[in-house]
Amino acid sequence: MKEPEQKLVVPNGWLEALVRKLRVQGTRVLAPVERDGAVDFREINSADEMAANYVNTRVPLKEILFPRTETILEFDQPSGGDVVFSGVEANAAPTIVIGARPCDLSAIGVLDTVFNWDYHDTFYGQRRANTTFVGVACREADGNCFCGSVAGGAGENEGSDVFVRPTADGALLEIMTERGKKLAQSIDDAAPAAGKEEPLPVAATEERFDVEKIKGWLDDHFDDDFWLDVSLKCLGCGACSYLCPTCHCFDIVDESDWRGGERRRNWDCCSFALFTLHTSGHNPRPDQQSRCRNRLMHKFKYFVERFGRRACVGCGRCIRVCGAGQNIVNVLIDITRAEAATSGSA
Amino acid sequence: MQELTAQLREKAKELLDAKTVDLVIGYGPTGDNGEMTAVFARKPEDVEKLGLNGQCFRNLAVYLNKPEVRKQGKPAIVVKGCDRRALNVLIRERRLAREDLHIIGVNCDGVGEPLMGKCKFCSVHNPEECDDVLGDQIEMPAEDGQFDDVGEMEQLSGDERWKFWSEKLGECIRCYACRQVCPMCYCKRCVVEKNIPQWVETSPHLRGNLSWNVIRAFHLTGRCIGCGECERVCPMAIPIGLINKKLTKLVKEEFQFAAGMTDDEKGPFSTFDLDIDTDKGIL
Ligand code: SF4
Ligand code: SF4
Ligand code: SF4
Ligand code: SF4
Numbered sequence: 184m185k186e187p188e189q190k191l192v193v194p195n196g197w198l199e200a201l202v203r204k205l206r207v208q209g210t211r212v213l214a215p216v217e218r219d220g221a222v223d224f225r226e227i228n229s230a231d232e233m234a235a236n237y238v239n240t241r242v243p244l245k246e247i248l249f250p251r252t253e254t255i256l257e258f259d260q261p262s263g264g265d266v267v268f269s270g271v272e273a274n275a276a277p278t279i280v281i282g283a284r285p286c287d288l289s290a291i292g293v294l295d296t297v298f299n300w301d302y303h304d305t306f307y308g309q310r311r312a313n314t315t316f317v318g319v320a321c322r323e324a325d326g327n328c329f330c331g332s333v334a335g336g337a338g339e340n341e342g343s344d345v346f347v348r349p350t351a352d353g354a355l356l357e358i359m360t361e362r363g364k365k366l367a368q369s370i371d372d373a374a375p376a377a378g379k380e381e382p383l384p385v386a387a388t389e390e391r392f393d394v395e396k397i398k399g400w401l402d403d404h405f406d407d408d409f410w411l412d413v414s415l416k417c418l419g420c421g422a423c424s425y426l427c428p429t430c431h432c433f434d435i436v437d438e439s440d441w442r443g444g445e446r447r448r449n450w451d452c453c454s455f456a457l458f459t460l461h462t463s464g465h466n467p468r469p470d471q472q473s474r475c476r477n478r479l480m481h482k483f484k485y486f487v488e489r490f491g492r493r494a495c496v497g498c499g500r501c502i503r504v505c506g507a508g509q510n511i512v513n514v515l516i517d518i519t520r521a522e523a524a525t526s527g528s529a
Numbered sequence: 530m531q532e533l534t535a536q537l538r539e540k541a542k543e544l545l546d547a548k549t550v551d552l553v554i555g556y557g558p559t560g561d562n563g564e565m566t567a568v569f570a571r572k573p574e575d576v577e578k579l580g581l582n583g584q585c586f587r588n589l590a591v592y593l594n595k596p597e598v599r600k601q602g603k604p605a606i607v608v609k610g611c612d613r614r615a616l617n618v619l620i621r622e623r624r625l626a627r628e629d630l631h632i633i634g635v636n637c638d639g640v641g642e643p644l645m646g647k648c649k650f651c652s653v654h655n656p657e658e659c660d661d662v663l664g665d666q667i668e669m670p671a672e673d674g675q676f677d678d679v680g681e682m683e684q685l686s687g688d689e690r691w692k693f694w695s696e697k698l699g700e701c702i703r704c705y706a707c708r709q710v711c712p713m714c715y716c717k718r719c720v721v722e723k724n725i726p727q728w729v730e731t732s733p734h735l736r737g738n739l740s741w742n743v744i745r746a747f748h749l750t751g752r753c754i755g756c757g758e759c760e761r762v763c764p765m766a767i768p769i770g771l772i773n774k775k776l777t778k779l780v781k782e783e784f785q786f787a788a789g790m791t792d793d794e795k796g797p798f799s800t801f802d803l804d805i806d807t808d809k810g811i812l
Binding site for chain 2 (some may be wrong): 185195220221241242251252326411414415416418419421422425426434436438447450451454455457470471472504506507508509510512513
């Protein structure tokens with residue numbers, strides 16, 4: 184939890200008015216919208232279009248900054264001439280995102296780290312700079328949410344530009360950043376908080392395992408039958424990674440006709456056998472146990488070592504989407520049990 | 530159900546104890562909600578993890594294609610009637626040899642809550658040609674109207690169908706869960722992964738998605754046994770099963786053929802037989 188720069192109180196109806204104002208100004212507004220039973224971020228013109236009840240969106244927040252596919256270069260060879268390359272601008276229209284969840288916002292921090300590590304990714308960076316995130320505390324979680332075990336839980340404000348805590352007759356807004364302050368100027372009827380507002384209770388996401396125990400066990404168990412046991416049922420698809428808010432691997436492909444075409448960046452995933460296949464035919468991760476292990480190690484060990492934070496925020500999407508019924512919480516609980524058993528015997 | 534679970538455990542234990550098989554691929558409850566997922570019993574004591582109930586909708590046949598599973602040795606596998614059909618296709622396509630497999634059939638009166646669509650039209654409630662069968666014989670006539678949804682789609686104009694599929698397939702994120710769960714998608718290197726030349730664009734844009742989903746359906750024509758797994762696992766809820774169903778209907782009408790009814794059947798697109806194929810064709 185971070186101390187907000189400013190706290191404001193707004194009456195019911197504030198959101199409707201804000202969206203109206205932003206749309207009149209021509210600002211792009213994205214919010215969770217339900218279509219055919221699935222809730223995803225889509226452009227809205229009015230707050231009425233927003234989904235009333237949703238635990239989280241199907242596709243994670245990351246897609247707004249790191250889309251599933253995007254063109255990063257175009258090339259063309261006019262008849263007989265040289266190949267001409269042309270750069271492509273990131274589609275980075277100023278955007279306000281309303282209704283993002285604490286887990287997904289915390290995941291943006293993970294993406295920030297990666298996309299500004301040794302190279303500043305311009306496509307990501309431009310969109311990031313032009314996007315304002317309005318996060319909302321979760322009043323409901325489902326059985327697969329486990330943010331309380333790995334991240335700040337359902338009321339975490341970190342990562343939001345403005346964080347909304349619904350109250351009985353409106354909301355308490357926590358203004359977290361400069362971008363948030365700028366947005367707050369468009370909010371009508373906002374009064375400074377008196378300090379005795381009572382936000383409605385957030386969803387209970389109690390701790391289901393002790394996350395501090397995970398890394399120690401991973402450090403010592405690269406080679407272990409555990410990985411075979413947990414991976415046999417995995418099908419090796421991309422569902423869990425593509426829909427994970429922190430997974431950020433991508434593939435680069437050229438698509439062209441006989442004369443010209445484009446270079447694209449697409450989501451990729453370490454669960455695929457092809458992911459690490461070398462041209463020689465050698466595959467350093469030759470089986471699903473090494474691939475499942477990598478996905479978990481990356482989130483709970485390698486990322487921690489490199490960047491000092493975990494790369495899992497407990498959104499539970501990988502559990503919801505897995506066709507094989509793989510469940511990362513069960514795997515993590517098993518690890519903490521194994522850890523307890525080893526430390527107990529030591 | 531409890532009785533079936535007990536019978537299954539006993540059978541599995543006997544097979545593992547006697548080393549008739551090296552592993553038993555079955556179902557078992559996992560996690561807090563007891564979801565029935567694949568269980569791989571490799572030691573006699575593992576059989577306690579096995580179970581059977583009306584939620585065993587997964588088709589475990591896919592695991593017989595996974596090198597990691599094959600490495601564990603000779604398998605026994607728990608199958609419902611529909612899953613048994615998948616084994617027939619795998620055997621007729623020489624993916625598996627019947628004698629390398631111990632089949633534990635389970636007579637099944639349908640799975641899922643509510644009952645899955647495929648179960649209403651099922652004609653194989655009692656799997657045949659198994660090494661063991663659990664449960665009582667089921668008498669349950671298949672309902673009519675198996676292809677009603679395909680019929681509705683056929684009623685639409687070309688433009689309407691194009692709009693429908695553009696919207697639906699436009700959502701595909703190319704996670705390939707549909708392929709990975711399908712027992713018939715066993716190619717070591719899928720056509721979508723071949724890039725010299727690139728046959729199918731891998732980007733999740735409509736053009737690439739159309740090529741992908743259509744080529745996959747083509748490759749399953751006369752092979753898909755309608756287990757519905759591809760559609761079930763699709764995280765974007767794309768009704769891909771409907772494309773396969775259309776082709777299943779065509780194969781039924783044109784060739785009077787349904788895939789996986791026996792293990793020596795002649796598949797319409799994988800058989801070259803001068804006596805059957807009297808068309809001059811291009812050769
Ligand atoms: S864990 Fe599930 S979603 Fe992830 S790769 Fe394996 S089968 Fe696919
Ligand atoms: S690993 Fe799973 S629970 Fe963790 S952030 Fe990714 S999708 Fe969410
Ligand atoms: S295409 Fe779908 S329904 Fe047909 S066999 Fe494969 S997974 Fe089953
Ligand atoms: S499972 Fe669905 S989203 Fe994934 S590749 Fe298949 S059709 Fe596309």
